[in-house]
Amino acid sequence: MVAAKLERLQALLDRRENWRAELDSVRQLHRLVLEAEHILSGEALRSLNLVVTNATVGHHFDNWCERLHSLMGTQQFSANERRCLEHFLHVTDNMRPHLICCYDLEMLPRTNNDMEGFIRAIKTRYRRISGRKSWNRYLLRYGRRVAYYEAQRAELASEEELSARVGRVPHALWRLARAKQRACQEEQLKQYRVRHRRRQFLAGLEARWAETTQRTRLLP
Numbered sequence: 001m002v003a004a005k006l007e008r009l010q011a012l013l014d015r016r017e018n019w020r021a022e023l024d025s026v027r028q029l030h031r032l033v034l035e036a037e038h039i040l041s042g043e044a045l046r047s048l049n050l051v052v053t054n055a056t057v058g059h060h061f062d063n064w065c066e067r068l069h070s071l072m073g074t075q076q077f078s079a080n081e082r083r084c085l086e087h088f089l090h091v092t093d094n095m096r097p098h099l100i101c102c103y104d105l106e107m108l109p110r111t112n113n114d115m116e117g118f119i120r121a122i123k124t125r126y127r128r129i130s131g132r133k134s135w136n137r138y139l140l141r142y143g144r145r146v147a148y149y150e151a152q153r154a155e156l157a158s159e160e161e162l163s164a165r166v167g168r169v170p171h172a173l174w175r176l177a178r179a180k181q182r183a184c185q186e187e188q189l190k191q192y193r194v195r196h197r198r199r200q201f202l203a204g205l206e207a208r209w210a211e212t213t214q215r216t217r218l219l220p
Contacts, residue, residue, distance in 0.1 A: 143185035
């Protein structure tokens with residue numbers, strides 16, 4: 001009985017030691033993530049009394065990535081840590097031309113967290129209204145006008161204010177915007193039909209082609 005308890009205790013201690021190594025690895029990688037966030041948030045430059053711009057943040061972040069590259073060549077990392085760091089640096093190098101672009105524009109947010117929350121709120125509202133889990137039909141029917149309407153509804157206090165704002169839009173500008181929205185929505189519908197109703201879509205194309213060839217004179 002005592003021997004069995006000692007064996008279980010030893011197994012727990014061995015498992016704890018294995019977890020200790022994994023936890024140390026996670027802590028080290030988490031520290032690097034916090035360093036990157038400290039740079040990209042602009043706090044690193046503000047602590048040095050430097051102006052936060054695309055150029056200054058990019059320069060600081062590029063230097064940090066170079067130091068990380070050099071650390072990978074000299075410091076001992078585990079196989080899992082090296083795999084994670086290599087993936088991080090690979091993705092960062094690929095996205096670097098478009099990664100740091102928001103600091104010169106005051107109204108441009110640094111992350112898309114607010115946008116994702118806004119989209120989630122639209123989905124939640126539609127699910128409560130319709131009882132459906134998927135909102136694909138909603139998007140296919142109304143297109144991106146859904147987001148515009150929800151943004152105006154959240155910003156304004158009443159339907160009267162929304163109607164008054166829409167009424168101030170010039171007719172020519174409204175018709176131009178409607179044409180652009182319809183073109184984008186038609187593209188979405190086409191993608192949906194190709195993916196989910198391919199046979200009907202191809203049959204429609206063949207029928208249109210046959211109708212066109214009947215009205216077009218054959219070339220010699």
